[in-house]
Amino acid sequence: MLSFKNITKVFQCKGREVRALNEVSFEVKEGEFVSFVGKSGAGKTTLAKILIAEYRPTSGRVVFQGEDIHSLHPADLQKLRRKIGVVYQDYKLLCDKTVQENLEYILQILGASDESIETDVLKVLGIVGLEEKLDMFPLELSGGEQQRLAIARALIHRPELIIADEPTGNLDPYNTYEVVNLLTKIHQMGTTVLLFTHNKEIINSLKKRVLTLEEGKIIRDDPKGKFLL
Amino acid sequence: MLLTFKRVLKFGWQGFYRSKALTAQVVFILFVLVFTTTFLFLFNEFSNFLISQTQEKVDISVYFKQNVEEAKVLEIKNELEGIVDKVKKVDYVSREEAQNIFILKHQNDPTYLEALEQVSDNPFFSSLNISAFSPDHYKYIADFFEVAPLVDLVEKVSYNRNKLVIERLFAVISNIKKAGLGLTIFFALLASLITFNTIKLSIFSLKREITTRKLVGADNWFIRGPFLAQAVLYVLTSLIVFDVLFISLVLFLNSQLRPLLLDFDLLNSLVIQKGIILGLMQLGFALAVALISSWFAVRKYLKI
Numbered sequence: 001m002l003s004f005k006n007i008t009k010v011f012q013c014k015g016r017e018v019r020a021l022n023e024v025s026f027e028v029k030e031g032e033f034v035s036f037v038g039k040s041g042a043g044k045t046t047l048a049k050i051l052i053a054e055y056r057p058t059s060g061r062v063v064f065q066g067e068d069i070h071s072l073h074p075a076d077l078q079k080l081r082r083k084i085g086v087v088y089q090d091y092k093l094l095c096d097k098t099v100q101e102n103l104e105y106i107l108q109i110l111g112a113s114d115e116s117i118e119t120d121v122l123k124v125l126g127i128v129g130l131e132e133k134l135d136m137f138p139l140e141l142s143g144g145e146q147q148r149l150a151i152a153r154a155l156i157h158r159p160e161l162i163i164a165d166e167p168t169g170n171l172d173p174y175n176t177y178e179v180v181n182l183l184t185k186i187h188q189m190g191t192t193v194l195l196f197t198h199n200k201e202i203i204n205s206l207k208k209r210v211l212t213l214e215e216g217k218i219i220r221d222d223p224k225g226k227f228l229l
Numbered sequence: 230m231l232l233t234f235k236r237v238l239k240f241g242w243q244g245f246y247r248s249k250a251l252t253a254q255v256v257f258i259l260f261v262l263v264f265t266t267t268f269l270f271l272f273n274e275f276s277n278f279l280i281s282q283t284q285e286k287v288d289i290s291v292y293f294k295q296n297v298e299e300a301k302v303l304e305i306k307n308e309l310e311g312i313v314d315k316v317k318k319v320d321y322v323s324r325e326e327a328q329n330i331f332i333l334k335h336q337n338d339p340t341y342l343e344a345l346e347q348v349s350d351n352p353f354f355s356s357l358n359i360s361a362f363s364p365d366h367y368k369y370i371a372d373f374f375e376v377a378p379l380v381d382l383v384e385k386v387s388y389n390r391n392k393l394v395i396e397r398l399f400a401v402i403s404n405i406k407k408a409g410l411g412l413t414i415f416f417a418l419l420a421s422l423i424t425f426n427t428i429k430l431s432i433f434s435l436k437r438e439i440t441t442r443k444l445v446g447a448d449n450w451f452i453r454g455p456f457l458a459q460a461v462l463y464v465l466t467s468l469i470v471f472d473v474l475f476i477s478l479v480l481f482l483n484s485q486l487r488p489l490l491l492d493f494d495l496l497n498s499l500v501i502q503k504g505i506i507l508g509l510m511q512l513g514f515a516l517a518v519a520l521i522s523s524w525f526a527v528r529k530y531l532k533i
Contacts, residue, residue, distance in 0.1 A: 054444060075448060082446035092441045096247055108236050109447045153445070 001030040001192055002051075002161070007060035009046050009216075020046040021057070022216040028194065030160075033187045035195045035203050035225075038213035044196040045089060047213070048165045051194070052086055053077055064161075082110060085154030087164040091146050093138040099125070099149055100134045103156050110157055120156060128152040128182070143170040151179060155186055162186060165196045176202065237451065241458025251431050252463065255519075258427045259467035262518060263511045265420040267475060269412070270507055271499060276409050278493050288318075289361070289370055290387040292354040297382045299323060302355050305379065309359060315366040320358045327353035354384050417514075424515075425522040428463075432456060432526035439530040453527045460519040468511055476500060 009021040021043045028034050036044050049055040050062060053069050062069045064080065072080060086092075094102050100121055107117045125131045128148040130141075138146055147170060154162055164183060168176040180202050187193045197203065203210055203225070210225030211218050245252055293302055302321060309319045322330070328351050335341035345352075361367050374383050432439075442452045483496040499507060 052444060078443075078446050078448050080446075081444065086444070092437075092444065094438055094441055096244065096435075096438060101243075105442075105447075106445055109445065109451060111232065113232075 001032075001065060002028040003063045004047075005061045005063065007047075007050060007057045007062065009043075009050060009055060010058045020216050021050070024060070024213075024216070024218055026211060026218060026221065028192060030192055031187075031190055033184075033193045033195070033206070033208040035197060035206060035208060035210045036213060037198060037203055037210055039198060042213040043216040044198075044213055045165055046216075048086075048163055048194070048196050051163060052081060052084060082157065083160050085157065085159035085162045087147075087150045087154045087162070087167045089166040089169060091138070091150040093146060093149060093153070095138050098135050098137055099130055099141070102138065102149060103153055106153055106157050124152045124156045129178075144172065144175040147171055147175070147179065151182060155191075159191065161192045161194065163194045163196070166198070167195070168197065168199055168202065180205070233451070234454075237454030238458050240455035241462060244455055244459045245462040251434075252466075255428055255431060255463045256467045256470070258424050259463055259515050259519060260471050262420040262424045263467055263471045263515055265416050266511050266514050267471070267507065269416060270503075270510060271495075272409055272412075274498055274503070275490065275493055276405055278498070279405075279491070282491065289359045289367055290356050291359065291374055292356045292384040292387070293382055294384045295324070295354060297355065299355065301382065302357065305382075306357055309357065309370070309373070312370075315361055315363075315369055316359060317362050318360040322356045322358065324351050324353045324355045327356065421514075421518045424518045428460065428519060428522035429526040432523060433529070436530050439527060443531060449531055452531065453524070456523045456527050457520060460523040461516065464512070464515045464519050467515065468508075471511070472508070 004024055004026050007021050007024045008019070011018045011020055024047065036047065038044050046055060050057050056070055067080065069077070069080065094105060097105060103121045103124060104117050107120060122131065125134065128151055130145060130148055130152065133141060133145065138149065141149065147167060151167060154164070162183070167183070168179050171179060176199070183193055183195065207224055210222045212220040306319050306321050309316050331345070331353065332342065359370055361370060371386055374380060374386055439452060479495050479500055483494065486495060487493065
């Protein structure tokens with residue numbers, strides 16, 4: 001379903017080169033749940049951003065469903081992005097829209113009818129426990145609620161791939177458990193999930209494939225892995 | 230397509246009424262732009278009014294000797310009216326009319342009237358008052374009477390006395406028109422640049438929102454559309470606010486301002502006669518500036 005082929009990403013920072021990813025290669029099969037772990041600065045977020053074409057790699061190719069993401073026409077890239085649900089580390093919620101509108105927006109992009117949008121939004125809000133906060137704006141929500149809204153937005157259009165970049169970063173243990181539970185449920189429904197985290201407990205409880213990143217390289221690919229760093 | 234269009238309009242409306250501070254800022258700037266446009270239009274109309282008023286007052290008066298018959302003067306009048314590219318208007322004033330005008334003008338001044346009574350015959354000359362299209366033509370018209378046989382029929386041509394005044398007046402009007410055009414262009418550019426940058430900066434502040442929309446898969450039209458709809462709403466609001474205030478002021482102040490503006494009728498000239506042209510000009514100008522600046526500003530963040 002997804003393959004990274006010799007991906008290198010170099011940033012220019014005040015005249016010097018910073019190599020965030022160095023010849024990274026791996027493959028993800030359809031329906032897999034893969035966790036990417038590593039310390040801060042290991043390259044997890046850069047990898048996630050290259051995956052959704054927010055960054056272009058310096059060299060290498062990312063192939064998703066047979067297509068090289070970074071050589072797609074802009075209009076086709078937008079179509080591809082609609083097949084992916086992303087939970088961003090900084091949420092990236094639309095602050096000028098209410099909770100309900102943030103979710104509706106994704107379905108409106110896809111051209112869904114008003115009736116089906118209403119049904120789906122209420123259903124997903126029920127799943128993430130935000131049905132009482134329909135008319136609130138993101139900045140009126142707590143950190144945990146914003147995180148849950150970001151998750152709801154990532155899954156509302158039933159994407160084929162979900163990328164979650166530190167989805168529990170700002171959550172207390174109870175909410176962390178809830179989010180992980182939710183991702184597990186989504187995975188059980190057949191969705192491919194890529195989880196980027198440095199949370200040891202989560203990884204160890206999941207018992208799924210783990211790719212360990214260190215200084216921009218994959219140093220371990222463990223099919224039923226544990227967080228060993 | 231219709232569904233997308235409806236949604237784009239809805240997003241535009243949401244952006245308009247939710248970002249109240251931004252809306253107030255942009256509407257104010259557009260208000261200033263519309264004000265400048267209207268002021269320049271008003272200035273242009275007023276200078277045209279002044280020019281036409283002055284042009285009508287500037288002419289050549291040719292006085293004929295008392296023995297010249299009315300039929301001959303009317304024949305010369307017809308001949309002059311035939312010079313269509315130079316002569317705008319020719320008015321004939323007979324000796325009797327000239328006397329009546331004098332009497333009417335001095336009806337409250339017995340000294341003049343007594344002096345007139347002491348002269349047995351009508352002392353006035355018949356005359357032709359000639360208006361030209363351009364000051365350059367007055368020389369041509371004056372020369373027309375310098376050659377025989379006309380030169381023998383003419384008592385005097387007032388052009389020679391007024392020549393300097395006429396030429397200076399036209400030079401002043403011409404300079405005012407040139408300066409007016411320069412000022413119009415300068416203020417129009419200034420107002421456009423300020424509006425353009427204000428809208429651009431406002432949209433730049435929404436960089437994060439635009440980036441997010443792009444990252445969740447929205448196509449360009451879905452991102453640009455609401456900002457363009459918002460720009461149209463800014464323009465309409467500023468136009469409505471400005472025109473309501475402007476028309477109210479004109480209605481209220483027209484009669485007081487008229488004597489100060491040399492009888493220039495603001496209500497009739499701007500609102501009744503040229504209201505549609507002025508409205509279209511305001512709309513076109515404000516819309517162009519708002520849409521172009523929104524387009525460029527949004528485009529900057531679509532390259533993700």
